[in-house]
Amino acid sequence: MIQVLWSGIVFGMLTxxxxxxxxxxxxxxxxxxxxxxxxxxxxxxxxxxxxQIRGLPVPAxxxxxxxxxGALAAAVAVGVVLPVVRxxxxxxxxxxxxxxxxxxxxxxxxxxxxxxxxxLSPSKTYEVLGSYVTTESLWLVLTAAISIxxxxxxxxxxxxxxxxxxxxxxxxxSLIIGVSPARVLVGVFVLSGIVSGLLGAVLAPIxxxxxxxxxxxxxxxxxxxxxxxxERPAGAVVGGLVVGVFEAFMASYVSSKFAExxxxxxxxxxxxIRPGGLxxxxxxxxxxxxx
Amino acid sequence: MTPRRxxxxxxxxxxxxxxxxxxxxxxxxGDATVMAVAVVSLLAAIAALAYNLxxxxxxQLSFGHAGFYAVGGYAAAILASRTRLTFVLVLVxxxxxxxxxxxLVGLPSLRIxxxxxxxxxxxxxxxxxxxxxxxxxxxxxTGIAGIPSPDLFGQALGNRGYVGVVTALTSVSILGCFxxxxxxxxxxxxxxxxxxxxxxxxxxxPWRAKLTVFVFSSCLxxxxxxxxxxxxxxxxxxxxxxxxxxxxxxxxxxxxxVGLFSVVPFxxxxxxxxxxxxxxxxxxxxFIYAGLLLVAIxxxxxxxxxxxxxx
Numbered sequence: 071m072i073q074v075l076w077s078g079i080v081f082g083m084l085t086x087x088x089x090x091x092x093x094x095x096x097x098x099x100x101x102x103x104x105x106x107x108x109x110x111x112x113x114x115x116x117x118x119x120x121x122q123i124r125g126l127p128v129p130a131x132x133x134x135x136x137x138x139x140g141a142l143a144a145a146v147a148v149g150v151v152l153p154v155v156r157x158x159x160x161x162x163x164x165x166x167x168x169x170x171x172x173x174x175x176x177x178x179x180x181x182x183x184x185x186x187x188x189x190l191s192p193s194k195t196y197e198v199l200g201s202y203v204t205t206e207s208l209w210l211v212l213t214a215a216i217s218i219x220x221x222x223x224x225x226x227x228x229x230x231x232x233x234x235x236x237x238x239x240x241x242x243x244s245l246i247i248g249v250s251p252a253r254v255l256v257g258v259f260v261l262s263g264i265v266s267g268l269l270g271a272v273l274a275p276i277x278x279x280x281x282x283x284x285x286x287x288x289x290x291x292x293x294x295x296x297x298x299x300x301e302r303p304a305g306a307v308v309g310g311l312v313v314g315v316f317e318a319f320m321a322s323y324v325s326s327k328f329a330e331x332x333x334x335x336x337x338x339x340x341x342x343i344r345p346g347g348l349x350x351x352x353x354x355x356x357x358x359x360x361x
Numbered sequence: 362m363t364p365r366r367x368x369x370x371x372x373x374x375x376x377x378x379x380x381x382x383x384x385x386x387x388x389x390x391g392d393a394t395v396m397a398v399a400v401v402s403l404l405a406a407i408a409a410l411a412y413n414l415x416x417x418x419x420x421q422l423s424f425g426h427a428g429f430y431a432v433g434g435y436a437a438a439i440l441a442s443r444t445r446l447t448f449v450l451v452l453v454x455x456x457x458x459x460x461x462x463x464x465l466v467g468l469p470s471l472r473i474x475x476x477x478x479x480x481x482x483x484x485x486x487x488x489x490x491x492x493x494x495x496x497x498x499x500x501x502x503t504g505i506a507g508i509p510s511p512d513l514f515g516q517a518l519g520n521r522g523y524v525g526v527v528t529a530l531t532s533v534s535i536l537g538c539f540x541x542x543x544x545x546x547x548x549x550x551x552x553x554x555x556x557x558x559x560x561x562x563x564x565x566x567p568w569r570a571k572l573t574v575f576v577f578s579s580c581l582x583x584x585x586x587x588x589x590x591x592x593x594x595x596x597x598x599x600x601x602x603x604x605x606x607x608x609x610x611x612x613x614x615x616x617x618x619v620g621l622f623s624v625v626p627f628x629x630x631x632x633x634x635x636x637x638x639x640x641x642x643x644x645x646x647x648f649i650y651a652g653l654l655l656v657a658i659x660x661x662x663x664x665x666x667x668x669x670x671x672x
Contacts, residue, residue, distance in 0.1 A: 102476045104483075153659055159422050160658045162479055163610065166424065167651040167658075170607045174648040285603055289487060292480050331491045337484040341477055342469040 073201035074322045075315065080207045080276075082314020083214035087269055088287060089294035089306035090218055091262030096300045097238040098258035099155055104165040105146060107288030108172040109263050111281060113139045113270020115176060118187050118279045128190045132271050139267020140260045142172075147259035152252060169284060176281040185279040190272065206275045213272045217265045222303055224261075234258065286330055290317070293337050299349020373539040376622035377532045380406075383625055384528025388521045394637060396520045400592045402633030403531045404585045406624045409612035410538045411581035413624075417617050418542055419574045420554040421470060424606050425482030426582050428466075428489040431601035433459045433583030435493060438505045438596040448511040448518070452587050459583020460576055467575035471568045486606065494598040504597020511591045527588060531625070534581055538621065541577060546570050604647045608632055611654035618657065 088106060095103045116138035121131035146168050154160040189206050196203045225231040236244040237254040245251060277283060290313055298309025313333055321329035344350050380403070387399035408426060415421050436455035440446055446454070466485050473481055493499040500506075511518045511526070518526065541547050549570040552560035561567055590596045612631050616624045631653060639645045 102480065150655055150659070159416075159420075159475070162422065162476060163614070164655055164658055166603070166610075167607060167654045170604055170647055170651040171655075173604075174645065174651070178642065178645060178648070285487065289484055292484070296477075296480070327495045328491075331488055331495075334484040334488050334491075338469060338481050338488075341473045341481050345472040345474070345477065347477075 072199050074318050076201050076203065076207075078315035078318030079311065080211055080314070081317065082311040083211050083218075084269060084273060084310075085287075085290045085294050085313050086307040086310025087214040087217050087265060088291040089298070089300075089310045090221055090303055091265055092291055092295055093300045093303055093306040094221065094234075094258045094262050096295075098234065099151065099161070099255045101151060101155065101161040101165065102292070103259075103262075104162065104288060105169040105172065106262065106266060106291065107284035107286075108169045109139050109143055109266035110270040110273065110287055111176065111284045112142050112172060113267035114187075114274040114279045114283070115180065115270075116267060117271035117274050118185060121190070122185075122187055131190075132268060135267040135271035136264045137267070139270065140264040143259040143263020143266070144256060146263075147256045151259070152255060155255065169288070173281055173284060180281065182281070187274040187279050189275045206272075209272045210269075210276060213268055217268060218307055221261065221265065225303070230257070289334050289337070290314075290330075293333050296337050296340050296347045297349075299347050299352070301349060305349050372620060372622045373536055376535045376539075376624065379622065379625050380528055380531050380535065383629070384524055384531075388524045388528075391521065393520065396524050397592075398629065398633035398637050399524050400527050400588075401636050402625065402628040403527045404589050404592070405609060405612055405632035406628040407531055407534050407585040407588075408582050408609045409616060409624055409628060410534050410621070411578040411585075412609050412613035413617060413621065414538055414541065414574055415578045416613065418547060418550045418554070419571055420550075421571065421575065422475065422479045423470070423482040423575075423578075424479050424603070425466060425485045426609055427601040427603065427605045428482070428486035429459055429463065429579040429582040430586035430589075430605065431486075431489045431493060431598075432462050432579075433586030434590045434596045434600070435499050435505075435586075436583070437587035437590045438508055439498065441508045441590070442505055448513060448591070452584065455587040456580050456583050459586070460580050463576040463579030463583075464572070467572050467579070470575055471571055483603070486601070486603070490598045490601050493601070500597065502598060504595060504599070506595045508590055508594045508596070510594075523592065527592075530584065530588070534584075535621070535624070537581075541574070546573050550574060604650070607647070607654060608650045611650045611657065614654055614657040 088110065091109075092103060092106055095101060095106070113135040117131045117135040120126045120134040121128060126134070146165070150164045150168055151161050154164055190209055191205055194205050223231075225235055233244065233249045234254055234257060236247070237249050237251060241251050244254075291310070294309035294313045295306060296309070297312050298307070299305035313336075316336070317329050317333050320332050324332070340348055384399065384403070387395050390396075408430065412423075412426060415423055433455050436458045437451050440451045440454055441448075466482065469481060470478055494502045511523060513522065513526070516522075542550075546569075549560065549565040552563070552565055553567055553570060557567060589600075593600075608631070612624065612628050615627050615631065619627070631650065635646045635649050639649075
């Protein structure tokens with residue numbers, strides 16, 4: 071029971087961090103970034119190339135994965151999102167196309183096999199409250215938690231973050247005081263690219279390096295967004311945790327075959343009941359309280 | 362999308378003419394590779410037509426076409442390998458599940474809009490793929506192989522005959538799509554896309570028009586899926602990835618800028634040719650589609666910018 075909860079939290083934190091990146095990009099540009107999952111996958115390959123193949127030390131591997139993810143995201147932002155961002159649907163299609171391009175390039179360059187990745191620190195297992203906690207899962211949870219806190223702190227306490235926030239709330243108003251929407255767009259992409267690259271690096275020892283991890287990951291992050299709402303950072307994080315725990319419980323108590331599938335089905339069911347996501351209930355309640 | 366005068370009379374017939382010329386040419390050549398290109402391109406053309414209706418006319422962004430393709434394909438494969446039904450009956454019956462699931466997915470699409478619809482339909486496509494991979498009936502992850510060759514009126518259809526059947530069905534789909542866009546429903550959709558409240562106020566029922574086009578589109582894609590099974594003699598979950606949706610999106614996007622009649626030439630250029638030329642590197646094919654799709658989306662924007670620079 072606690073073991074299942076823990077594994078749910080481990081992948082829930084991953085989903086939460088990815089969903090937070092989606093939230094940033096959604097607020098900063100109005101685009102749902104379908105390529106986000108493949109930023110994480112690209113981070114896996116960067117870390118794998120640095121640590122497993124080149125034998126570089128782990129901090130260097132993490133730095134390379136973060137830089138690589140950030141650079142990839144910057145290229146995507148400037149190259150294919152910025153030119154079409156004013157139209158309502160094309161940016162979504164271009165991010166999906168970018169996702170397929172990244173997938174195809176990785177498949178072409180490294181082949182379809184799952185590549186093994188060594189643990190980032192000597193593998194140990196601790197027993198906490200009767201459940202087993204591996205060092206790899208601790209790496210993932212801590213990295214995700216630090217990324218989430220860092221993003222939230224950046225938005226709240228630094229000037230750049232406050233300017234981002236201003237642009238999220240009112241693009242025109244912030245433009246008047248000199249915040250360029252294009253720079254905010256590139257900024258949120260780079261920030262979420264760096265975080266995704268790091269997450270890829272710490273995820274690689276757990277699930278191994280695989281090119282096809284991007285689509286399920288992005289769909290889970292979307293589910294988190296639908297459960298918690300992409301409008302608020304807290305919604306994305308809570309949604310991510312809920313999705314992770316839900317999948318873990320489905321996998322161990324119902325059927326491991328259909329766990330992932332039931333998460334995806336959750337998107338359709340929730341959107342059918344509340345087309346704006348479950349979080350729209352909160353706004354509804356807030357309005358009702360006021361009136 | 363820009364209405365030009367000569368389109369009004371000639372466009373559907375130019376489209377059908379191109380299809381028939383292409384089909385006759387391919388069948389006449391008798392070359393197996395050429396006929397394979399022809400079948401693959403024509404099937405992509407049918408799916409792209411369906412996509413164009415949904416995105417171009419109804420403005421509903423769906424990423425779920427791989428799912429409907431899979432539904433049609435699996436229905437045809439199961440019917441053909443488990444029963445003794447003839448080819449035509451299998452095709453007709455295989456469209457029924459595509460229609461039913463079209464209604465099932467189309468109903469929420471009336472409530473869900475824009476980005477969230479793209480999400481929900483992508484989830485639907487992945488669910489279909491995972492379901493197909495996890496059940497016995499659909500052959501699990503290895504799929505169903507050894508589907509019997511198609512026959513018509515008791516005669517076995519050769520490769521030539523099959524090209525003929527696919528050509529005829531593509532022509533019918535082109536005419537059907539044109540007729541739908543000129544019917545009340547089609548004109549209603551154009552009105553709905555520009556202003557839903559206004560359209561509703563002049564008596565267009567949004568749900569009826571949207572649901573009709575969604576179901577029509579999923580039925581066409583299901584037909585293409587069923588036809589593809591008879592050509593490949595195989596069906597499996599690896600055929601219905603997001604990559605397939607992007608291929609069809611690429612054809613539909615490029616077609617939209619030129620005119621519906623150009624769907625077959627573009628399908629040959631974007632699907633048939635790379636499929637054969639890069640047979641050993643399927644991942645490169647994905648890459649090409651996605652790249653072309655990006656270009657097709659960017660082109661009008663870049664053009665507008667260029668104009669504002671030079672003006």
